Structure formats: structure tokens, C-alpha cells
Amino acid sequence: MIWAAILQHYIYKTNPCGYLASSCPADQVSPLNVWIQTGTYVLIALSEILASITGLEYAFTKAPKNMRSLVMSVFLFxxxxxxxxxxxxxxxxxxxLLVWNYGVMGVLAGVSGIAFWWSVRDxxxxxxELNSLDEGHLHTTDGKHMDEREKGIL
Structure with a gap:
């Protein structure tokens, strides 16, 4: 989004109509090549792929087996x-307002990314430990399964 904000700023700067680029006549356009937008789409696609695939994989593999659907639904929510x-x-x-739109989205994404990293950094x-979660068992502070304690095994 920061790439898009900077690019949009230069489009406004080089366009004969300035900040009203979309209302310019067809013969008065910015001299910038349309291919410079490629970086925005590539970065957005990569971030979506990396975030979605990683999030789905992590939500599925790290949740206890009997809670996978709940954890996946929270991720999708x-x-x-x-x-x-x-x-x-x-x-x-x-x-x-396009520069503001892209800039605000970029800042929100950056702040959210930092907050997310802070919450999962450890x-x-x-x-x-997360990979060895058992199905439907609650571990107590002494490492024993709660259902074994209830059955009188421990």
C-alpha cells in the first residue's frame, strides 16, 4: 500500500490535471508507464499468499484436534x-483522496503487523509443545491429563 501511495502521488504530480486525474481528457494523461503498477499487485499477491497459507496452516496444525474447526473459524472471521x-x-x-487511502491502509497494515508479531513472537x-497437543485432553499444572485424574488413575 505504501508503494501504491507513492505511485499515486507521482501520478498526481505528473498529470496535467493534478489531483483530478480521473476527470482529465483522454489526451492529457500522466507520462508514467502503466507497468510501474506491477509492484503493487505483486506485493499484495505475495502478502495474501504468505499470510493466508501460513495462517490456515498454523490454525489447523497447532489447534487440538477437537478444536480445529473453531480455531479455523476464528481465523477466517x-x-x-x-x-x-x-x-x-x-x-x-x-x-x-487516493494517496490518503493507500497511505492509511499501509500504516494500518504496518501497525497491525507489528502488533501481531508482538503477540506471537515467542x-x-x-x-x-504445540505440535504434540492431544485430542480432547486438558493438561494440569503437573503435566497429567485431567481425564486421568477424574478417573482416579492418578
């Missing part, structure tokens, strides 16, 4: 929530 936030900014998707150390 968060995706829907982020899409709703994006829709809230649709009113900024017109000239001359999960690599817990990788083996």
Missing part, C-alpha cells in the same frame, strides 16, 4: 473483519 475494515475506507477511493520456542 478475523479475515472477514479485516475485509470489513477495508470496506470502511471505500469512500476514500476517488480523486483526490511461539517458535513453543513449537514442539
Amino acid at each position: 478475523m479475515t472477514a473483519l479485516s475485509s470489513a475494515i477495508g470496506e470502511a475506507f471505500v469512500s476514500l477511493s476517488s480523486d483526490p 511461539l517458535d520456542r513453543k513449537e514442539d
